[in-house]
Amino acid sequence: MKKTSRPTIVILTLALALVLTALLGGCTQTETASTATSETTTATTKQDATSESTPEPTPQIWEEAEATLYYYKAGCSGPLTGWLDDFVVKHTGCHIEFVDLTAEVTQTLLAGGELPDLISFQTGDWENVDIAINGNMLVCLDEYQDALPDLMENVAVGLQFIRDMHSADTGKAYVAPDNVGDYYSTIVSHSKASPNDQYGANVRWDVYQAIGAPEVSTFDDFLTVLRQMQDYYPETEDGQKVYAFSLFPDWDAGSFWHATQIFTLEGKWNGLAKYFLEWDFKTNEVSELLAEDNSYLKALKFFYEANQLGLVDPDSLIQTYATASGKVNAGQALTAWVWNSGGGFNTKDNVNADPPVGFASIIFDEYAPGVGAEAMPIGSNHPMGIGAATEHLEECLRFLNFFYTYEANMTFFNGPQGDLWDINEDGNLYATNMFFDKFLKDNTIELTGGGALDNNKNIMGGSRAFMSTMTPLAYDVALGMNYWPDVLARAEISNLSEEWTKTYGYDSPMAYAVAEDCISYRPLAYYFLETTPDDISSLSAQIGDIVETFSWQMVLASDEDEFNTLYQEMLAQAEALGLDLVMEFGKTAHAAAIEKANNYE
Numbered sequence: 001m002k003k004t005s006r007p008t009i010v011i012l013t014l015a016l017a018l019v020l021t022a023l024l025g026g027c028t029q030t031e032t033a034s035t036a037t038s039e040t041t042t043a044t045t046k047q048d049a050t051s052e053s054t055p056e057p058t059p060q061i062w063e064e065a066e067a068t069l070y071y072y073k074a075g076c077s078g079p080l081t082g083w084l085d086d087f088v089v090k091h092t093g094c095h096i097e098f099v100d101l102t103a104e105v106t107q108t109l110l111a112g113g114e115l116p117d118l119i120s121f122q123t124g125d126w127e128n129v130d131i132a133i134n135g136n137m138l139v140c141l142d143e144y145q146d147a148l149p150d151l152m153e154n155v156a157v158g159l160q161f162i163r164d165m166h167s168a169d170t171g172k173a174y175v176a177p178d179n180v181g182d183y184y185s186t187i188v189s190h191s192k193a194s195p196n197d198q199y200g201a202n203v204r205w206d207v208y209q210a211i212g213a214p215e216v217s218t219f220d221d222f223l224t225v226l227r228q229m230q231d232y233y234p235e236t237e238d239g240q241k242v243y244a245f246s247l248f249p250d251w252d253a254g255s256f257w258h259a260t261q262i263f264t265l266e267g268k269w270n271g272l273a274k275y276f277l278e279w280d281f282k283t284n285e286v287s288e289l290l291a292e293d294n295s296y297l298k299a300l301k302f303f304y305e306a307n308q309l310g311l312v313d314p315d316s317l318i319q320t321y322a323t324a325s326g327k328v329n330a331g332q333a334l335t336a337w338v339w340n341s342g343g344g345f346n347t348k349d350n351v352n353a354d355p356p357v358g359f360a361s362i363i364f365d366e367y368a369p370g371v372g373a374e375a376m377p378i379g380s381n382h383p384m385g386i387g388a389a390t391e392h393l394e395e396c397l398r399f400l401n402f403f404y405t406y407e408a409n410m411t412f413f414n415g416p417q418g419d420l421w422d423i424n425e426d427g428n429l430y431a432t433n434m435f436f437d438k439f440l441k442d443n444t445i446e447l448t449g450g451g452a453l454d455n456n457k458n459i460m461g462g463s464r465a466f467m468s469t470m471t472p473l474a475y476d477v478a479l480g481m482n483y484w485p486d487v488l489a490r491a492e493i494s495n496l497s498e499e500w501t502k503t504y505g506y507d508s509p510m511a512y513a514v515a516e517d518c519i520s521y522r523p524l525a526y527y528f529l530e531t532t533p534d535d536i537s538s539l540s541a542q543i544g545d546i547v548e549t550f551s552w553q554m555v556l557a558s559d560e561d562e563f564n565t566l567y568q569e570m571l572a573q574a575e576a577l578g579l580d581l582v583m584e585f586g587k588t589a590h591a592a593a594i595e596k597a598n599n600y601e
Contacts (some may be wrong), residue, residue, distance in 0.1 A: 015592040047064030062093030082451020083416045115387035134167035139386040147397040151404040161378035177379025181470025195500030199369035200361030202336040217365045246333040247316035248324040254544025256551035263295035267368035267520035275586025281370045303555045356496035361509040372519040408473040414481045528593035
């Protein structure tokens with residue numbers, strides 16, 4: 001790989017998520033933060049109250065930058081500036097500069113047999129990790145454990161997972177996990193969250209209340225109520241037709257996507273849908289997706305009956321997600337399911353109107369939302385490694401270890417200490433007056449040291465070592481301050497949220513699900529599923545085309561006889577292509593994944 005004339009460390013990353021949370025935006029003067037009183041100090045570190053330690057990292061301080069880290073990220077370019085650049089240089093001796101990247105560039109690098117100094121692979125891109133290991137393109141991290149003490153300790157389980165599952169059969173760690181931590185619901189459930197949730201049956205709450213808020217116990221009840229709502233509110237104020245459901249085919253992937261979202265609300269999951277299996281979150285068992293008594297057919301029947309009642313937008317089959325989402329945001333739909341929780345319609349003016357207008361979740365008897373993993377000790381997203389061809393191994397190791405310190409991530413998530421957050425003499429972390437009085441009103445103002453959130457939102461290219469909800473042993477609070485008790489306690493509650501809480505007694509659907517013990521977490525076994533061989537993938541794709549086509553035809557069938565005939569024809573064609581073979585592979589892979597996951601739970 002061609003090197004520049006100055007020392008460089010190159011970080012390559014693809015399609016990464018934000019590290020700095022939307023919580024941050026910037027503040028103007030540090031003296032404002034010093035005015036925060038002890039009344040806001042509800043978050044504490046797990047240390048002696050007289051301790052002088054702070055969340056500020058304390059490694060060697062570097063006077064001058066030793067290298068420039070070119071950070072490849074799709075759609076992002078330019079040097080890191082302001083407070084964030086100062087912080088990283090201070091503790092690593094390196095500048096960072098973003099360079100735009102495409103997936104094609106990654107393939108070119110791999111084909112050339114030489115990777116940049118640091119590379120952060122695309123989400124779950126273990127195939128390319130294996131290629132890089134087999135091609136001797138990555139440094140073995142296990143050979144430099146003394147230089148990586150924080151990495152080795154803080155993500156130990158994730159590293160072992162990588163040694164066991166993604167080491168090209170070497171049993172060694174060549175990449176490090178990211179996004180390690182606890183799932184957000186355990187924290188969000190205690191917040192004053194929105195009453196509309198991505199794991200809820202969200203309806204136009206104002207219309208629902210207008211018809212008397214009839215009880216919804218089953219999906220059949222739900223259709224009856226939606227028919228009443230559509231009769232009450234048949235068109236928008238500007239004369240546009242309103243339907244209960246505005247669907248779209250864009251996200252179908254071997255099955256009718258909307259059907260899989262329906263049964264997610266019952267604790268089932270489509271994570272094995274490519275094998276035409278349904279995964280029960282609570283029991284960790286699988287069953288045949290297309291079986292007559294299973295949730296998928298039940299969901300298809302639900303939408304068929306909805307269409308028979310005139311509740312389905314007749315444009316559904318031919319419109320895009322963007323069009324359907326636009327109709328939700330414009331008030332032309334009475335439901336907003338997992339794919340769009342109604343945020344575009346739930347504007348501040350709407351949710352704070354009197355009475356409030358907007359989407360909120362109906363809780364019915366079968367409600368058992370299936371959400372992500374309760375905890376991710378093994379990490380996820382973008383495995384990061386060091387290119388074997390690097391000329392700056394020491395700097396790469398130093399940066400990588402710093403990236404995996406809790407102290408550094410406290411700043412990565414929340415900005416420089418003294419602006420939006422601080423720590424008092426008793427060791428208590430708190431959100432400052434600057435956060436409450438300035439940031440929440442204008443999140444584009446500059447942080448001390450220069451640079452607003454917009455300039456620094458993709459810190460480390462958006463890659464992150466830990467989830468913002470992770471609570472390390474060193475703290476009593478999550479790394480992301482938007483989950484701190486003092487921030488949650490002062491969260492603005494909309495009129496819509498207050499009305500929803502009066503009905504169900506909880507702050508949010510997630511809080512309801514956690515408190516009532518009906519929440520279902522994605523089994524860790526999902527992350528241990530083996531790679532699907534080409535022959536099974538090919539069969540799955542062919543069968544999936546059949547299932548997609550027939551599913552839509554069943555939803556739009558003229559009567560029940562046609563619905564049943566189409567179902568039998570779908571089964572017959574799928575079975576003729578090799579449905580049983582694909583399902584058998586999936587069942588075997590599922591059983592093996594459970595056995596492997598048991599070692600990490």
